[in-house]
Amino acid sequence: MHEMSAQVVQHHAPPTSFVRKYIFSLDHKVIGKQYYALALVAALCGMVLSWMMRIHLGWTNVAIPGLQLLSKNGAPGGVMTPEYYLELMTMHGTIMVFFVLTTAPFAAFGNFFLPIQVGAEDMPFPRINMSSFWVTFLAFIVLMSSFFVGDGPTLGGWTQYAPLNAVGSAGGPGQGLGVVLWMVSIALFCVGQLLGALNFISTTLDLRVKGMSLMRLPLSAWAWFITSCMGLTAFAVLLPACILVILDHVAGTSFFVASSLVINDQLLPHSGGSTLLWQHLFWFFGHPEVYIAIVPGIGIVSHILITNMRKPMLSQRVLIYCMGALAVLSYMVYGHHMFVSGMNPYSSLAFSFPTLVITIPATIIVLIWTFSLYGSKLRINSASLFALGFISMFVSGGVSGFFLAQPSIDIMLHATYFVVGHFHMVMGVAAMFGIFSGTYFWFPKMTGRMMDETLGRIHFWLSFVGTYCIFMPFHYLGIAGNIRRYSTFVNDFLQPLIPVHRWITVAALITGAAQLVFVYNLIHSRFWGKPAPDNPWEATSLEWSTATPPPWDNFGGKHPVVYHDPFQYGVQSSVGDYVMQASPEQVKTEHEEK
Amino acid sequence: MAKFFALTIIVIAIASAVPVVMHTWVAPADISTHGHLIDEQMSETMIEAGVSFLAAQIILAIFIWQFSNRGPDAKTKTFPGGAKGLVIAALLLVGAEVLALGVFGVKAWADVYLTPPSATALPIQVQAGQFAFYFRYPGPDKRFGPLHPELINEPNQNYFGLDPEHDLDSRDDIVAAEMAIPVNKEIHLLMHAKDVGHSFFVRELRVQQDFVPGLDVSLHFTATKVGKYEIVCTQLCGLGHYNMKAYLYVLSEADFDGWLKKEAAMQ
Numbered sequence: 001m002h003e004m005s006a007q008v009v010q011h012h013a014p015p016t017s018f019v020r021k022y023i024f025s026l027d028h029k030v031i032g033k034q035y036y037a038l039a040l041v042a043a044l045c046g047m048v049l050s051w052m053m054r055i056h057l058g059w060t061n062v063a064i065p066g067l068q069l070l071s072k073n074g075a076p077g078g079v080m081t082p083e084y085y086l087e088l089m090t091m092h093g094t095i096m097v098f099f100v101l102t103t104a105p106f107a108a109f110g111n112f113f114l115p116i117q118v119g120a121e122d123m124p125f126p127r128i129n130m131s132s133f134w135v136t137f138l139a140f141i142v143l144m145s146s147f148f149v150g151d152g153p154t155l156g157g158w159t160q161y162a163p164l165n166a167v168g169s170a171g172g173p174g175q176g177l178g179v180v181l182w183m184v185s186i187a188l189f190c191v192g193q194l195l196g197a198l199n200f201i202s203t204t205l206d207l208r209v210k211g212m213s214l215m216r217l218p219l220s221a222w223a224w225f226i227t228s229c230m231g232l233t234a235f236a237v238l239l240p241a242c243i244l245v246i247l248d249h250v251a252g253t254s255f256f257v258a259s260s261l262v263i264n265d266q267l268l269p270h271s272g273g274s275t276l277l278w279q280h281l282f283w284f285f286g287h288p289e290v291y292i293a294i295v296p297g298i299g300i301v302s303h304i305l306i307t308n309m310r311k312p313m314l315s316q317r318v319l320i321y322c323m324g325a326l327a328v329l330s331y332m333v334y335g336h337h338m339f340v341s342g343m344n345p346y347s348s349l350a351f352s353f354p355t356l357v358i359t360i361p362a363t364i365i366v367l368i369w370t371f372s373l374y375g376s377k378l379r380i381n382s383a384s385l386f387a388l389g390f391i392s393m394f395v396s397g398g399v400s401g402f403f404l405a406q407p408s409i410d411i412m413l414h415a416t417y418f419v420v421g422h423f424h425m426v427m428g429v430a431a432m433f434g435i436f437s438g439t440y441f442w443f444p445k446m447t448g449r450m451m452d453e454t455l456g457r458i459h460f461w462l463s464f465v466g467t468y469c470i471f472m473p474f475h476y477l478g479i480a481g482n483i484r485r486y487s488t489f490v491n492d493f494l495q496p497l498i499p500v501h502r503w504i505t506v507a508a509l510i511t512g513a514a515q516l517v518f519v520y521n522l523i524h525s526r527f528w529g530k531p532a533p534d535n536p537w538e539a540t541s542l543e544w545s546t547a548t549p550p551p552w553d554n555f556g557g558k559h560p561v562v563y564h565d566p567f568q569y570g571v572q573s574s575v576g577d578y579v580m581q582a583s584p585e586q587v588k589t590e591h592e593e594k
Numbered sequence: 595m596a597k598f599f600a601l602t603i604i605v606i607a608i609a610s611a612v613p614v615v616m617h618t619w620v621a622p623a624d625i626s627t628h629g630h631l632i633d634e635q636m637s638e639t640m641i642e643a644g645v646s647f648l649a650a651q652i653i654l655a656i657f658i659w660q661f662s663n664r665g666p667d668a669k670t671k672t673f674p675g676g677a678k679g680l681v682i683a684a685l686l687l688v689g690a691e692v693l694a695l696g697v698f699g700v701k702a703w704a705d706v707y708l709t710p711p712s713a714t715a716l717p718i719q720v721q722a723g724q725f726a727f728y729f730r731y732p733g734p735d736k737r738f739g740p741l742h743p744e745l746i747n748e749p750n751q752n753y754f755g756l757d758p759e760h761d762l763d764s765r766d767d768i769v770a771a772e773m774a775i776p777v778n779k780e781i782h783l784l785m786h787a788k789d790v791g792h793s794f795f796v797r798e799l800r801v802q803q804d805f806v807p808g809l810d811v812s813l814h815f816t817a818t819k820v821g822k823y824e825i826v827c828t829q830l831c832g833l834g835h836y837n838m839k840a841y842l843y844v845l846s847e848a849d850f851d852g853w854l855k856k857e858a859a860m861q
Binding site: 081082083086155156157161162163164167171172173175257258259260261262263265267268273274275276309310311313314315318340341342345346348349352353356357359360363364366367368370371372373374375376377378379380385388391392395396399400402403405406407408409411412414415416457464465468472476477479480481483484485486487488489490491492493497500569570577 | 595596599602603606610613614618619620621622631632635636639640642643644646647650651653654657658661662663664665666668670671672673676677680681683684685688689691692695696699700702703706707708723724741743744746747748749755787788789790791793795797800801802803804805806807808809811824826828829830831832833834835836837839
């Protein structure tokens with residue numbers, strides 16, 4: 001690893017044509033914005049799908065106006081059929097996990113800010129970077145196309161368990177072409193993420209400017225670096241797994257279909273496959289994916305909290321080690337998704353212990369955040385509110401992990417709404433709060449304009465209270481045994497729980513509507529927002545040393561030299577209570593790490 | 595704004611805990627010999643997780659209340675002890691919690707999964723297929739006949755693909771769409787998937803286990819209370835997943851013998 005000298009090689013010329021500037025751009029900042037736009041469109045699609053699912057779960061036979069336009073067979077007269085519910089649910093989960101929670105906090109913010117935070121002009125492989133976005137975009141188009149071809153999208157859930165994913169249309173609507181499109185889409189997505197990860201890792205290791213040692217990287221940069229290492233290994237496993245399923249569909253192989261299976265009284269022409277193999281491959285990706293979604297949020301929120309606390313965290317080093325520990329342990333815990341899957345029951349115990357252990361670095365992170373607030377001068381704004389909300393959600397979603405880490409308790413809670421509540425809070429809502437916090441914080445740098453603070457606070461309050469109203473009751477439903485992935489609650493014991501579902505539906509509609517306030521704020525501020533100064537938050541990292549928005553080569557032909565640790569707040573300098581990383585001014589550090 | 599936010603966090607935290615403390619939504623009473631271990635583990639975890647949840651939210655709220663918007667002239671200060679104390683506290687407290695939950699939790703799991711069924715357990719085969727369960731009892735010879743998947747024919751009610759003409763062991767097998775078991779008698783459940791993945795979940799029995807196509811798995815349990823309970827599928831198996839269910843009847847031994855005779859006569 002080395003730190004670059006000030007003589008940085010220019011990777012590409014400044015863009016001149018419209019196409020090169022805005023569409024097939026090599027500029028990491030434009031690519032970051034493209035990822036953000038893709039994630040925003042995907043999030044809106046995923047949210048609308050969740051609205052329709054929630055309406056159906058609350059009032060099964062109600063007609064949803066316009067739904068029949070999306071699928072005449074899936075929603076005749078606007079009333080959702082059970083299979084269409086499952087198709088929408090599958091698409092909701094897939095869109096949110098891959099195209100929102102992976103794309104926005106990691107690929108969007110990371111692309112825009114990682115090179116600037118290390119002081120580079122761009123990523124080392126701009127063409128690969130451009131390809132990573134367009135492959136991801138193609139993946140999204142392929143996924144969404146399944147709404148309009150064949151008999152609709154796959155209904156197998158975002159986990160696509162075998163052998164339902166490999167038996168073809170015999171398995172139900174969408175299980176033929178729908179599954180193939182899903183697998184092609186996710187395989188493409190994996191390629192995009194692998195390309196992105198290569199760039200992120202090499203940017204961090206090779207393009208740091210003079211003075212920017214690894215320990216001087218801001219926590220957000222560390223989070224993107226750790227996430228890219230996870231992405232490189234996790235997506236590299238999912239990619240071949242998807243290809244094997246495609247082969248089961250189109251090449252007559254039987255990787256995931258066992259012998260002697262019978263559907264509709266017809267013996268399937270497969271033999272010798274392993275259904276549990278898919279679960280192992282999927283969750284070897286799937287659990288690190290949870291951390292791929294949340295670690296960037298941990299870094300972003302840490303960065304933003306520090307800026308607004310006006311003092312560093314109690315220990316930047318411990319936070320980095322803990323993020324690293326989460327990443328390493330995330331590969332050792334994946335079997336907790338499979339406690340009752342039929343795998344060797346001794347394996348369950350082996351997977352349970354590291355799953356419980358992973359709560360230790362997670363707890364340390366929460367303690368460092370919380371006790372760093374002590375003695376701070378906390379500024380309350382939309383970005384810090386969402387960052388604090390992130391902590392609250394991370395705690396709420398995290399403690400339910402204690403239950404699911406234990407195989408004996410999993411016997412009761414597996415596949416119930418408890419699991420849905422857990423992961424929605426800890427990797428869904430918390431990660432979304434990280435995205436929102438990052439947006440309110442970095443929007444001025446990305447666009448040159450400020451977001452509306454009042455609208456931001458309205459957005460926060462409705463989102464914070466709303467998400468608790470939605471996802472806490474999920475846990476109660478799970479404790480009562482409410483099974484997930486049911487389109488209708490026909491079971492006797494589920495009848496008393498229907499009013500809870502209706503409450504959740506109303507809360508989801510209101511909370512979802514609050515997101516439209518955010519979208520309005522985003523679009524309105526982009527064009528008509530107050531012009532932003534270069535450093536509106538009095539922040540210290542390198543992105544705030546350059547112009548707003550940054551020029552195409554980030555630092556206008558100059559190359560910063562780094563003199564300080566990333567978060568020098570609570571000091572007395574010529575500009576205030578902080579000193580920027582690129583400032584040669586010497587100040588006395590007041591908050592030494594203990 | 596900051597103080598209101600702090601109060602909101604506390605109100606939400608307490609409101610979230612109320613239904614748990616009040617037992618508003620709970621699992622039904624346990625009817626198995628092993629279930630109390632799971633319930634105890636659940637209660638212990640609820641206390642530990644609940645205390646952690648409330649403490650973390652309340653401390654967060656207190657610090658937000660106390661240290662927000664203090665103005666430009668206020669001095670920042672560091673939490674006494676710094677990060678080292680917190681790391682040690684987390685390692686000790688959470689480490690102890692992890693060890694306790696991990697070690698004590700093994701017993702409940704071992705009771706279900708790591709001990710073999712007794713030799714006197716009643717074997718019952720359950721087959722899961724889109725979207726129904728079928729149950730097979732071995733009959734007086736106490737042996738199941740072999741399965742011939744190619745012979746499965748639902749309209750002819752040959753759900754398992756039995757061939758009684760050629761397989762002696764199949765002739766007295768009893769196939770039913772409902773599951774009946776004698777109370778206080780250990781059951782050895784042999785789980786077979788016909789097509790895709792399914793699951794067998796009876797809340798009252800504290801039993802949930804996936805069916806694995808191509809791999810027969812087994813489970814053993816003893817029901818302790820007579821009654822009618824729902825068996826549901828918890829593994830997404832296709833469009834009719836939500837409707838895949840059967841009933842479990844836990845009967846007195848005499849009633850069970852009568853039920854079995856009646857079912858045998860209907861074969």
